[in-house]
Amino acid sequence: MAVDRVTVAKIAKLARIRVPEENLDGLAGELNNILGWIEQLSELDTNGVEPMTSVVAMIPPQREDTVTDGGRPEDVVRNAPESVGGYFVVPKVIE
Amino acid sequence: MPPLNEQTLSAARDGLAEGDFNAVELTQAHIAAVEAARPLNAFVTETPERALAMAAESDKRRSAGQAGMLEGIPLAIKDLFCTEGVLTTAGSHILDGFQPPYESTVTANLWNQGAVMLGKANMDEFAMGSSNMTSFYGAVENPWRRRGDNRPLVPGGSSGGSAAVVAARCALAATGTDTGGSIRQPASFCGIVGLKPTYGRCSRWGTVAFASSLDQAGPLTRTVRDAALMLRAMAGHDAKDSTSVDRPVPDYEAALTGDIRGLKVGIPTEYRVDGMATEIDTLWQQGVDWLRQAGAEPVEISLPHTRYALPTYYIVAPAEASSNLARYDGVRFGLRVPGNTLDEMYEATRGEGFGAEVQRRVLIGTYVLSAGYYDAYYNKARQVRTLIANDFAKVFETIDVVLTPTTPSAAFAVGEKMDDPIAMYLNDVFTVPASLAGLPAISVPAGLSGDGLPLGLQLVGRAFDEETVLRTAGVLEEAAQFTAEPGFIAGRG
Numbered sequence A: 001m002a003v004d005r006v007t008v009a010k011i012a013k014l015a016r017i018r019v020p021e022e023n024l025d026g027l028a029g030e031l032n033n034i035l036g037w038i039e040q041l042s043e044l045d046t047n048g049v050e051p052m053t054s055v056v057a058m059i060p061p062q063r064e065d066t067v068t069d070g071g072r073p074e075d076v077v078r079n080a081p082e083s084v085g086g087y088f089v090v091p092k093v094i095e
Numbered sequence B: 001m002p003p004l005n006e007q008t009l010s011a012a013r014d015g016l017a018e019g020d021f022n023a024v025e026l027t028q029a030h031i032a033a034v035e036a037a038r039p040l041n042a043f044v045t046e047t048p049e050r051a052l053a054m055a056a057e058s059d060k061r062r063s064a065g066q067a068g069m070l071e072g073i074p075l076a077i078k079d080l081f082c083t084e085g086v087l088t089t090a091g092s093h094i095l096d097g098f099q100p101p102y103e104s105t106v107t108a109n110l111w112n113q114g115a116v117m118l119g120k121a122n123m124d125e126f127a128m129g130s131s132n133m134t135s136f137y138g139a140v141e142n143p144w145r146r147r148g149d150n151r152p153l154v155p156g157g158s159s160g161g162s163a164a165v166v167a168a169r170c171a172l173a174a175t176g177t178d179t180g181g182s183i184r185q186p187a188s189f190c191g192i193v194g195l196k197p198t199y200g201r202c203s204r205w206g207t208v209a210f211a212s213s214l215d216q217a218g219p220l221t222r223t224v225r226d227a228a229l230m231l232r233a234m235a236g237h238d239a240k241d242s243t244s245v246d247r248p249v250p251d252y253e254a255a256l257t258g259d260i261r262g263l264k265v266g267i268p269t270e271y272r273v274d275g276m277a278t279e280i281d282t283l284w285q286q287g288v289d290w291l292r293q294a295g296a297e298p299v300e301i302s303l304p305h306t307r308y309a310l311p312t313y314y315i316v317a318p319a320e321a322s323s324n325l326a327r328y329d330g331v332r333f334g335l336r337v338p339g340n341t342l343d344e345m346y347e348a349t350r351g352e353g354f355g356a357e358v359q360r361r362v363l364i365g366t367y368v369l370s371a372g373y374y375d376a377y378y379n380k381a382r383q384v385r386t387l388i389a390n391d392f393a394k395v396f397e398t399i400d401v402v403l404t405p406t407t408p409s410a411a412f413a414v415g416e417k418m419d420d421p422i423a424m425y426l427n428d429v430f431t432v433p434a435s436l437a438g439l440p441a442i443s444v445p446a447g448l449s450g451d452g453l454p455l456g457l458q459l460v461g462r463a464f465d466e467e468t469v470l471r472t473a474g475v476l477e478e479a480a481q482f483t484a485e486p487g488f489i490a491g492r493g
Helices: A005-014 A021-043 A073-077 B009-018 B023-036 B048-063 B105-112 B160-167 B184-190 B224-234 B278-293 B306-327 B342-353 B356-369 B374-395 B421-428 B432-436 B466-480
Strands: B043-046 B074-078 B116-121 B173-178 B193-196 B216-221 B264-268 B297-301 B401-405 B441-448 B454-461
Touching: A005 A021, A005 B356, A021 B306, A021 B356, A021 B374, A021 B421, B009 B023, B009 B224, B023 B043, B023 B048, B023 B074, B023 B116, B043 B160, B048 B116, B074 B160, B105 B173, B105 B224, B116 B160, B160 B173, B160 B184, B160 B216, B173 B193, B173 B224, B184 B193, B184 B441, B184 B454, B193 B224, B193 B466, B216 B224, B224 B441, B224 B466, B264 B278, B278 B297, B278 B401, B278 B441, B278 B454, B278 B466, B306 B356, B306 B374, B306 B421, B306 B432, B356 B374, B374 B432, B401 B466, B432 B454, B441 B466, B454 B466
Parallel strands: B074 B116, B074 B173, B264 B297, B264 B401
Antiparallel strands: B043 B116, B173 B216, B193 B216, B193 B441, B401 B454, B441 B454
């Protein structure tokens, strides 16, 4: 299942990464090499094999659904490229 | 007495306890060493003022009789661990200026035991790489050179800065993280010890995530004993990481008895890969002989799915990375590149903020998780991962530890292997299987290549049996008598 420049552009859109037009063919080639290489897994019969969900057998821990942290709005926005009054600022979304 | 920056961690611990020197003196020696080693580019951020302040506090605690396990010990911290108020970059442009308002659990554990922070070590961007060449902050130079060849070599990666500073005697130890070999491979390339603990042994909280089902923090040190000391301080249950395991942390140093009589050591047939250098094979055989002479029993074993480990890893890790790296959107922290719409801003920020290898892996991950391919790639890889883990579970019914080479070659030159991503991925052929199975593994420097570069041997143990791994590593270390030194040592010449 070869990846072409149209597919690369589509994946890049899904991943929200701007890829310049002139890089699409090069990336398609690289991704095809990698995908072709990982394709060898298909020769292995995995019928009935449980897909791994956790590498260490353990029961996920439960805790009370209570607030354990918070009340630090200035810490939350301190690293934001742009913030006003405790809010993150982004380009206008709704006209 | 050797210079203070050339002591082992355990010797420095004893020297501090005896009062031969204090933490401020030890830290001053290391700050000078860090400065002397600047040509290696091994640090993204140096924190000398903080180090001196921490050392002064440490001396006060010691005088008050409140010394921790690593009291006064200067360390380098991989720049993947969030450190409160100190720039944390993950080697990426996209985290420009990020100063975490919190401390990672692993580093908090180290400071609670009295350790001192020298700075943040350079690394491959988001821990994706085996050469430290993908860092936004530039390549790190390995303190070793080939005999008769002055070209700079890579330190390995992704914990390349951590490995280089320990080898160059700028820090008594460093933290690293290992997703597919990122502690063990650079340790092998730099002639030091690197330990990846069992998945769940160290908390992942506050460590920038790459592939969450694989990431595990561990130490890089100059001796096996130092690794035992570091792990004890780093490890432990943490309610803030739901995959952190709630079981007691043993006294790993006490496990170093030197007695491995009767231990069954598995030698996996499938690790004799095509094209492996003869000197690697010879060193591996030497390792088998050393363990036999110490009373262990080598056993040929089979791990039949070994050859599928790398392709499995290069589905699972990018898939998890594409999800984990979704948070870098130019909104909450780091770099923002303007755009007319929200989506354009995201795309511009991520297109400029992520380097080529990170983009490649996020794209692969997005592809294998996308509709129509999820079963063929991602679920298939998770099934093969089960088979690989089962291979290990089966052999550990009859053996105690597995011995393999750490890497298929010694350190390579800056720029080599850069044109083909798969050639670079093959560096991790021996380290990835233990990562996929979540098992503890260590690299111990065991010999030199024909051109004078360090080579490591790897031991893999049962889940949560770091003690057997460390005990066996101690025996290998004793037998190997690895006393060779890199060409560059901070403060000499």
